[in-house]
Amino acid sequence: MLAPVDDVAAWGETLDNLLECKTGRLVFEDFLRTEYSEENLLFWLACEDYKEMTGGTEMAVTAKRIYAEFVQVDAPRQINIDCVTREEIGENLSQPGPHSFDRAQRVIYGLMENDCYPRFLKSEIYQALLEQSERR
Template structure:
């Protein structure tokens, strides 16, 4: 179940409200366009295909490959106090595409933000995975976070994604889609 936005920490509250408002406006617009003034450039001006929300239910991959779906899922994770999971997943995607000269710097940033004990956005990983990453940090390669990214992806797919599909915001959006 989606938690109320008022229970979020103040740093997350603004972003969650922004994304909820962004998608809430979608339900009221007949042309199914979304416009916002938030920080995320990808979420600022989006167009939603009429059948897009129904495709998100088909697979977690469909949800993540949709810019709109990713924005709504991220807002849901903020409301669930687990936005660090998708942030880590996306940071790993960005890292994998980085030029070799930037790998060490980016690896350190990801490690400091998401992996190390007491990291500001620490993801929930077992100590064995963390130890493997720590070893990988000595000579970072584009695959040094693959195991952790896979574990976080599975966590989101098996735990967060089913809850997202039951979230009132998604249910209302899919209901509106079905009724045209």
């Protein structure tokens, strides 16, 4: 899996650059898996997809799936959010809108940006890719 030189370097500039690149997301997810925290990225990506939805039925089904997989207490991939945000999402499930997960998504983005992302930049995975891309 070789990425263009500018991509790998750009991933190190901002978390957004990393998340906007499909290869970057895959590498970041691999890294997060080694730290047992890939649920943060998976939740963030699920929210991004959710916001693109237009149909009410599709949105309702997806909102329930996201809630069951990431938000509810004891969810298989439970994300680390405060109980107020968790309850707010639960209350909105009966009538989910495009912004139902915004608050939680911001919290998780902040966690990734301030916690996982800096560790990713220091990781062997990223450093090796960066070195490889600079050699070309």
